[in-house]
Amino acid sequence: MKKNWQREIEEELQFHIEMQAEDYEKEGLPAHTAYARARQRFGDSAKIKRQCMTILVESTVSARIIKLLFRTSLLCGVLIRLLSSDVREKQIGTMLIAIGILGVLLLLANSNERLLVSQRNQRIYLDRAAGGDRSRDQPDDR
Amino acid sequence: MANARTDLMQGTLELLILKTLSKEQMHGYGIAQRIHETVEDSLRVEDGSLYPALYRMEKRGWISSEWGTSDNNRRAKYYKLTKTGRRQLAAQADNWARIAHAVTRILEAT
Numbered sequence: 438m439k440k441n442w443q444r445e446i447e448e449e450l451q452f453h454i455e456m457q458a459e460d461y462e463k464e465g466l467p468a469h470t471a472y473a474r475a476r477q478r479f480g481d482s483a484k485i486k487r488q489c490m491t492i493l494v495e496s497t498v499s500a501r502i503i504k505l506l507f508r509t510s511l512l513c514g515v516l517i518r519l520l521s522s523d524v525r526e527k528q529i530g531t532m533l534i535a536i537g538i539l540g541v542l543l544l545l546a547n548s549n550e551r552l553l554v555s556q557r558n559q560r561i562y563l564d565r566a567a568g569g570d571r572s573r574d575q576p577d578d579r
Numbered sequence: 580m581a582n583a584r585t586d587l588m589q590g591t592l593e594l595l596i597l598k599t600l601s602k603e604q605m606h607g608y609g610i611a612q613r614i615h616e617t618v619e620d621s622l623r624v625e626d627g628s629l630y631p632a633l634y635r636m637e638k639r640g641w642i643s644s645e646w647g648t649s650d651n652n653r654r655a656k657y658y659k660l661t662k663t664g665r666r667q668l669a670a671q672a673d674n675w676a677r678i679a680h681a682v683t684r685i686l687e688a689t
Binding site for chain 1: 606607608611625626627628630631634635638649651653654655656
């Protein structure tokens with residue numbers, strides 16, 4: 438499955454670069470210059486591919502199973518607490534609730550942290566030199 | 580000073596993508612082009628940064644994707660807004676308007 442994802446990401450990124458190169462060619466650039474400029478404008482495609490893969494992997498079955506386990510633990514805990522009259526069973530229920538809440542909170546904190554980091558990495562900038570300056574196509578300093 | 584660059588607020592790229600997809604489904608290149616055309620080069624998004632944002636947004640259920648055929652007969656991945664995405668667009672646009680209004684008022688006051 439991972440290989441399929443990699444292939445699809447590569448295909449998608451490649452499509453973008455080639456479309457951009459075609460547009461540059463229509464503007465009159467020679468083919469090899471157009472392609473080089475399109476790649477440059479796109480940015481670090483290997484890094485972007487890695488970022489996309491990470492996002493996909495995080496939404497995989499194993500990640501969902503872990504989330505489901507924590508939620509099930511929470512639900513079971515609540516049910517045991519509600520239905521059982523035995524003190525010891527109630528304690529187990531409390532423990533399951535605690536594990537469930539802790540797990541859900543940890544997952545939430547983790548995803549929020551990743552979200553903040555990835556948003557920080559978004560490379561958006563204002564370009565005050567509106568106009569045809571080709572140097573705008575240079576990638577940011579890394 | 581030919582190239583003054585300023586980081587925009589977090590989440591701005593997502594808002595731009597949501598808005599761009601609100602009218603029709605598009606592939607990544609189309610989204611990038613539409614954003615560039617709309618803002619007339621006064622605001623630029625580094626093209627590659629679009630894709631992690633698209634994947635994140637799909638993961639959150641704001642957009643969905645499917646492979647299709649582009650105008651030039653090539654296989655391309657098309658994105659479209661989901662119902663959740665439309666709600667998110669409304670919420671983010673509202674939030675953006677409030678922030679812009681607040682900042683403008685502060686700037687005008689000083």
